[in-house]
Amino acid sequence: MLTQLPSSPSSISWSPDGSTIAFSSLVESSAPSLAKAPKAPEGAKWAPAAKIIDRLDYRADGAGYLKSGFSHLFIVPAEGGTPRRLTEGDYHHDGQLSWSPDGSQIVFSANRNDDFELRVDGSEIWSVNVEDGKLTQLTNREGSDFSPVFSPDGRQIAYRGFNNTRKAYRQAQVWILDAASGESRRIDTSLDRSFKKVAWHGNDGLMVSFDDRGRTVIAELDLRGRLKPLTDQVGGTGIGRPYTSGSFTVANNGAYAFNLSATDRPADVAYGKGNRAPKRLTDLNSDLVSQRAMSPIERLTWQSFDELEIEGWLAFPPDYDPARQYPLILEIHGGPHTAYGLQFSAEVQLYAAAGYVVLYTNPRGSTSYGEVFANEINRDYPGYDYDDLIAGVDAVISRGYVDENQLFVTGGSGGGTLTTWIVGKTDRFRAAASAKPVINWISEVLYADLSAFATQYWFDTPPWEDMNEYWRRSPLSLVGNVSTPTMLMTGEQDFRTPIAEAEQYYQALKLREIDSLLVRIPESSHSIYARPSQLIAKVDNILAWFERYREKADEPDSE
Numbered sequence: 203m204l205t206q207l208p209s210s211p212s213s214i215s216w217s218p219d220g221s222t223i224a225f226s227s228l229v230e231s232s233a234p235s236l237a238k239a240p241k242a243p244e245g246a247k248w249a250p251a252a253k254i255i256d257r258l259d260y261r262a263d264g265a266g267y268l269k270s271g272f273s274h275l276f277i278v279p280a281e282g283g284t285p286r287r288l289t290e291g292d293y294h295h296d297g298q299l300s301w302s303p304d305g306s307q308i309v310f311s312a313n314r315n316d317d318f319e320l321r322v323d324g325s326e327i328w329s330v331n332v333e334d335g336k337l338t339q340l341t342n343r344e345g346s347d348f349s350p351v352f353s354p355d356g357r358q359i360a361y362r363g364f365n366n367t368r369k370a371y372r373q374a375q376v377w378i379l380d381a382a383s384g385e386s387r388r389i390d391t392s393l394d395r396s397f398k399k400v401a402w403h404g405n406d407g408l409m410v411s412f413d414d415r416g417r418t419v420i421a422e423l424d425l426r427g428r429l430k431p432l433t434d435q436v437g438g439t440g441i442g443r444p445y446t447s448g449s450f451t452v453a454n455n456g457a458y459a460f461n462l463s464a465t466d467r468p469a470d471v472a473y474g475k476g477n478r479a480p481k482r483l484t485d486l487n488s489d490l491v492s493q494r495a496m497s498p499i500e501r502l503t504w505q506s507f508d509e510l511e512i513e514g515w516l517a518f519p520p521d522y523d524p525a526r527q528y529p530l531i532l533e534i535h536g537g538p539h540t541a542y543g544l545q546f547s548a549e550v551q552l553y554a555a556a557g558y559v560v561l562y563t564n565p566r567g568s569t570s571y572g573e574v575f576a577n578e579i580n581r582d583y584p585g586y587d588y589d590d591l592i593a594g595v596d597a598v599i600s601r602g603y604v605d606e607n608q609l610f611v612t613g614g615s616g617g618g619t620l621t622t623w624i625v626g627k628t629d630r631f632r633a634a635a636s637a638k639p640v641i642n643w644i645s646e647v648l649y650a651d652l653s654a655f656a657t658q659y660w661f662d663t664p665p666w667e668d669m670n671e672y673w674r675r676s677p678l679s680l681v682g683n684v685s686t687p688t689m690l691m692t693g694e695q696d697f698r699t700p701i702a703e704a705e706q707y708y709q710a711l712k713l714r715e716i717d718s719l720l721v722r723i724p725e726s727s728h729s730i731y732a733r734p735s736q737l738i739a740k741v742d743n744i745l746a747w748f749e750r751y752r753e754k755a756d757e758p759d760s761e
Contacts, residue, residue, distance in 0.1 A: 378425060464546060529557070534614075
């Protein structure tokens with residue numbers, strides 16, 4: 203043990219010489235107070251004291267109600283000792299830390315604006331002098347700058363950032379800051395994608411990652427903007443649903459290690475260097491995979507109502523027979539600015555193993571297809587993404603192996619929102635299972651842990667200034683049309699899409715005498731799949747709900 207801390211450390215980073223460790227940690231402050239409680243009478247046991255809240259951001263999904271205080275940077279000797287605090291002020295200092303090669307400076311990002319709770323796109327790059335704690339602001343523009351990293355020679359700092367466009371989706375670009383002059387420039391590339399990570403590859407080049415059409419790519423990027431893709435086999439770290447995922451690290455000799463993606467197993471570790479084909483280093487799940495029939499995955503595309511191309515993937519039952527017809531599950535991703543792809547998904551595999559063809563797709567609004575595609579739903583979600591999804595269902599039905607009378611729909615978060623939107627628009631689906639949805643934007647933006655962002659970037663005004671716009675985009679506005687049996691599922695400690703959202707919709711369905719169930723996941727935040735038992739509970743309950751309404755086909759003769 204190196205030291206004892208009152209709050210957990212994060213963003214841990216070693217100094218170049220290995221003698222010191224930097225980290226970020228919460229420094230608690232006294233909770234706000236108002237009235238002073240009288241002294242309890244002798245022998246009396248008072249109820250717990252009232253808790254006073256004076257911050258906009260007072261709770262967070264996964265963390266619960268937040269302690270009073272701010273995160274600050276510290277350093278501690280590598281052999282152990284008392285941490286020394288480097289930053290001051292009522293601002294949060296966290297995120298990626300990077301030491302200068304001589305160990306004298308640490309760069310980081312922070313939003314040190316007085317209105318930081320409202321100005322959500324206000325982070326800048328800062329440096330702190332390790333010796334005296336002097337802070338220097340290195341960037342200053344309208345937008346967010348973050349994830350800084352020193353070049354090996356200390357002359358340049360690479361970081362990611364985007365302009366404040368007041369749109370829900372903004373693509374992060376790569377910027378280079380000259381440490382001597384303080385001047386920054388964006389590396390201009392022809393790539394219409396958002397960069398996920400940047401690391402130095404020598405002093406004159408970078409390694410970057412980005413999502414492209416449902417795949418995560420690692421590439422070399424020189425300082426002139428020339429891009430050289432190295433591999434698109436990155437991912438497999440999120441095993442619930444098939445989201446793009448994965449990361450990489452770079453060695454001093456230019457070799458890189460990364461999470462290797464496959465559709466039939468979670469991530470392994472692989473490495474590559476230069477033009478060499480990546481090589482797998484681990485084989486963690488062969489003993490299990492060899493005992494299971496995994497679903498084959500097939501890519502498909504189709505045109506939506508306005509001829510926009512949409513991409514998706516099909517998972518088939520392991521014993522798939524093209525001469526038969528199968529029920530279809532439409533599985534919808536959340537976000538909405540995220541992406542599915544050729545990634546392992548325990549949920550998709552389990553649905554397919556239960557005898558369903560599963561369609562998962564990237565409707566407009568998804569990332570990895572460019573800024574215009576992602577912002578097709580700007581200030582209009584849910585909306586046209588509904589048409590993309592229904593067109594995908596029709597494209598699969600036209601292939602002949604799906605029974606159009608056996609359609610089911612599910613999704614989580616944004617996908618749960620679209621699930622409830624779909625059953626308010628059509629009665630084509632036999633049953634629906636909506637996980638952690640937003641069904642009433644008026645209550646959502648004033649109760650969830652993203653009020654400042656949602657009211658500024660998903661809408662033009664707060665709800666009291668334009669209630670009709672919030673209601674127009676709320677699935678609850680369509681609940682009078684619903685005839686589809688619908689199950690709602692949310693974690694009891696979800697502060698991203700609070701369970702009150704699902705409860706409102708459930709009550710409305712019950713009042714309308716529509717078959718419905720409410721499934722509460724105890725001890726769960728928005729990540730209702732976080733523990734294996736919770737992921738099992740999620741999938742098993744969805745499948746059990748669908749089985750209630752699935753028509754069983756006659757079993758084929760055994761002869």
